[in-house]
Every structure is written in C-alpha cells, then in structure tokens.
Amino acid sequence: MFFATRMTVGMEGCSRRASTQADRAKSISWKTAVKADGLCTGNNLFMQDAVIAGTGKFDEVRLPDSQIGGQFGLERATITNPTGPALDADGLRADNGLFMEDATITGAGELGAIRLIGAHIGGQAVLPVSKLGNSSGPLLVPNDAQIAGAFVFPPAVVCSASREGMSRLGCPDSNRTIKAHGLTYPSLSAISWRQRLHLLAHHTPTYWPQPFQQLAATEHAAGHDNNAREILITQQHDLRRRTPHALGNRLAQWRHAPWGSLGRYGYRAHRLVTALAVVRALGSGLSLLAGHVTTHPDHHAAERVQPTTAKLDTPGTPCSPVELIGLGIDRGLPLGTTGIRTHCDFDITTGWGQTFTAARWGLQALLWSLATLAIAAYTCLVRKPS
Incomplete structure (x- = not known):
C-alpha cells in the first residue's frame, strides 16, 4: 500500500479497476516518494492538500505510463524533492483533465520539476x-504531450513579470526555463499569445521551431492571422539569434538579416511594396536632378536627345520635369519601356551623365531584386517553414 487506506487503486496494469467513485488522498503527509508506475484507475485521482517530500533522485510522485479514467487533481498539494523531479508523469493519460491550482511544486536537476513527456x-x-521551482534545470517538461482542451498556464508561473514578446535585452528571469517541443493544444487560457511568445523566446533552453508553429496555428485557428504572422516572424528572429548555423554558410546568414528587415521573411510582403515605391521615387528624383546639372555650356546630364545630324556645338534642349520623371520610371521598369528615352535621356558622353547612369543602374538592380522578392513573398515561395 503506497498511499493510505483511503485510496483504492488498481496496481497491476489495468487488470483491476477502482471501485470507489473517486480515488482521493487528501490532507495526508508523506515523507517518502509516491511510486505508482503504470497505475490504472477508471475514476478520478485526487491528491488535494497532500504534502509529499522526497529525498532521492527518483524520490518523487511517480506516475509514468499511468491511466486515469477521470481527472487528476493536485490542487493545493505541496510536492518537494531537492535532488530530482517532483512529479514524473511521463506517458500519463488523464482522460478528463489535469488540475494543479495553487499547488507548490519544487524539484531539482536537468530532468525537470514537472515531467509530462x-x-x-x-x-x-x-x-x-x-509556486514552481527548480534550482538547476527546467520547471516544466511537457515534450510531445497532447492536450485536448485548453492549456491554462499563467505566464507568472515562469516569468515573474509576465513579460511579452521578444526583447533584444533578454529577460532577467531567463534562468527559469521550460521545454515544450512537440506539445500540442487547441487553445490557450490565462496567458496572451505575446506572453506565450516571450516564454518561447526567452525561457526555453534551446531553439525549436515546433512550439512557435503550434502557437501560430492556435492563433490562426482563432482567426488572428496577423498574430500568427508575428509569431512566425519572431521564430525567424530567434532562429538567427540562437542557431545561426542552421541557416547555412555565412552568406546565407548575412542574407537572412536584411530579408527579415525588408520583408519580415515573407510574412509582411507589403513592406517590400513600400520599398519598391521608395526606390522608384529615388529613381525619378535622380533623373529630375540630372536634368538640372550642367555638364558644359548649354548642356545638362539629362536632356533632349539631339538628331544625329546635329552639330557638336548645337546647344542642348532641357527636358521638361514630366519627361525627366518619366525617364526615371522608364529606366526602372523590369519589363518593357515607356519610350521616353527616344527623346529624353542621360548624356553618357559627359562625366556627370555617366555618373547618373551608373547610379541609375544600381537603383534598377535594387528595384528588380525587390520586385522579385515581393512576388515570391506574395506567392509564399520564400517563407521559411522551420
């Protein structure tokens, strides 16, 4: 008998079932571990107000591979183990929910204080x-766990200030960590998506893409597409911050940063359209400036194209402002032309004309690159899934 006479449970696989309406261990104190590997009960299992203290590496509440047909409740329980996990419930199956309101759980070690793998x-x-504590490892380890209902996990359990989002300055409580790779749930409660995002960015010991994508999927399912995109953008930031080698060589890492700044990794394609408009305006402004830069008497860096029969000393004819702006647009079109250059163009026989032409080529290359990225972003060709 590992609990007390008030608890009746099947101890040999699932060959025997509890005969009581609910199995309870309430207001009872143990000074040794509760070991119930493979426990099976068709009813509830409550350990409300229980006080349990372990003293060894495996002296904790052990329920690995247990099956509970009802609810598993640890409300107001106090579980302490200074040398190992406090609750080991790897492989646990609780058909009607898991409840730990107002519990105090303190463990130690890299295995985690609460294990729900x-x-x-x-x-x-x-x-x-x-209170949830671990002096030398993660607080909660629910790797590959499946939650059919809401996941109620207040951020203050891990981050005392319930901070939001990712910060370049990090988090003062970053030593309080969780592991949640493979954890799935349909919805969150008692925590905002920004607070959950903060936990993933600053309170996980290593980078994993799945927790970010799970959070994004939850927001997307709730109809919050903008939130989902922000989560995936933060995922890419965290990828570059913590595992840059996963992006490839140095060139790939260098490309990742400006791509994030310009197009937010394809999740904010409208930023590329804005950049296109800015580069287009710069091109038109450059052409307009060229039309007012004097190269030699009666000539400008951009002017009317003279007939082939014109003499060398024929004065140049200035282009109108509309023609100069049209020249900038024509020079930047990825495909096709407006035909403006047949009668207004840069004079490449002069130094200033060559300088403006070279600058325009640079803007044109940038314009084409941005156009390509914008198309790829809108067609979802460059969004990184991991």
Whole structure:
C-alpha cells in the first residue's frame, strides 16, 4: 500500500479497476516518494492538500505510463524533492483533465520539476500553480504531450513579470526555463499569445521551431492571422539569434538579416511594396536632378536627345520635369519601356551623365531584386517553414 487506506487503486496494469467513485488522498503527509508506475484507475485521482517530500533522485510522485479514467487533481498539494523531479508523469493519460491550482511544486536537476513527456490529457490542463521551482534545470517538461482542451498556464508561473514578446535585452528571469517541443493544444487560457511568445523566446533552453508553429496555428485557428504572422516572424528572429548555423554558410546568414528587415521573411510582403515605391521615387528624383546639372555650356546630364545630324556645338534642349520623371520610371521598369528615352535621356558622353547612369543602374538592380522578392513573398515561395 503506497498511499493510505483511503485510496483504492488498481496496481497491476489495468487488470483491476477502482471501485470507489473517486480515488482521493487528501490532507495526508508523506515523507517518502509516491511510486505508482503504470497505475490504472477508471475514476478520478485526487491528491488535494497532500504534502509529499522526497529525498532521492527518483524520490518523487511517480506516475509514468499511468491511466486515469477521470481527472487528476493536485490542487493545493505541496510536492518537494531537492535532488530530482517532483512529479514524473511521463506517458500519463488523464482522460478528463489535469488540475494543479495553487499547488507548490519544487524539484531539482536537468530532468525537470514537472515531467509530462508524451502525456495525453483528454480535457483541460490547468496549471496555475502558486509556486514552481527548480534550482538547476527546467520547471516544466511537457515534450510531445497532447492536450485536448485548453492549456491554462499563467505566464507568472515562469516569468515573474509576465513579460511579452521578444526583447533584444533578454529577460532577467531567463534562468527559469521550460521545454515544450512537440506539445500540442487547441487553445490557450490565462496567458496572451505575446506572453506565450516571450516564454518561447526567452525561457526555453534551446531553439525549436515546433512550439512557435503550434502557437501560430492556435492563433490562426482563432482567426488572428496577423498574430500568427508575428509569431512566425519572431521564430525567424530567434532562429538567427540562437542557431545561426542552421541557416547555412555565412552568406546565407548575412542574407537572412536584411530579408527579415525588408520583408519580415515573407510574412509582411507589403513592406517590400513600400520599398519598391521608395526606390522608384529615388529613381525619378535622380533623373529630375540630372536634368538640372550642367555638364558644359548649354548642356545638362539629362536632356533632349539631339538628331544625329546635329552639330557638336548645337546647344542642348532641357527636358521638361514630366519627361525627366518619366525617364526615371522608364529606366526602372523590369519589363518593357515607356519610350521616353527616344527623346529624353542621360548624356553618357559627359562625366556627370555617366555618373547618373551608373547610379541609375544600381537603383534598377535594387528595384528588380525587390520586385522579385515581393512576388515570391506574395506567392509564399520564400517563407521559411522551420
């Protein structure tokens, strides 16, 4: 008997079922571990107000591969283990939910204070614990866990100030970490998407793409597409910050940064359109300036094209402002021309004319590059999935 006479549970696989309406361990104190590997009960399992203290590496509440047909409740429980996990529930199956309101759980070590690896929670997972601590490892490890209902996890459980988003300055509480690779849930509660994003960016020991994508999928399913895009943008920022080698060689890493600044990795394609408009305006302004720069008497860097029969000392004819602006547009068109250059163009026989022409080539190359990126972004060809 590992609990107390008030608890009746099947201990040998699922060959026996609990005969009571709900299995309870309430207001009871143990000074040794609760070991119930493979426990199986068709009813609820409550350990409300229980006080459990372990003293060894595996002296904790152990429920790996257990099956609970109802709810598993640790409300107001106090579980402490200074040398190992406090709750080991890897592979746990709780068909009607997991509840830890106002619990105090303190563990130690790299295995984590609360372990829920591969767990399946049929209802809600409600984890608003009053205190969760680990002096030398992660607080919560729900890798590959599946939650069928809402995931209720207040940010203050990990980050005392409930901070939001990703910060270049980091987080003062970044030593309080969680691991959540493979965790799936349909919705979040008691935490905003920005607070959850902060936990992923600053309170996970290593970068994993799946938690970001899971959060983005949750926001997308709720109809918040803009939030989902912001999450995926932050994912790319975190990828470059923590695992730049995953992007490839130095050239690929260098491209990643300006691509993020210009187009937000394809998730903010309208920024590329704005950049296109700015470069287009610069091109027109450059041509307009060239029409007012004197190269030699009676000639400008951009002017009317003279007939082939004109003499060398024939004075040049200035282009109108509209023609000069049209020249800038014509020079920047990726495909086709407006025909303006047949009667107004840069005079490449002069130094200033060659300088303006070279500058225009540079703007034209940039314009074409931005146009290509904009098309790729709108067609989702360059969004990074990982």
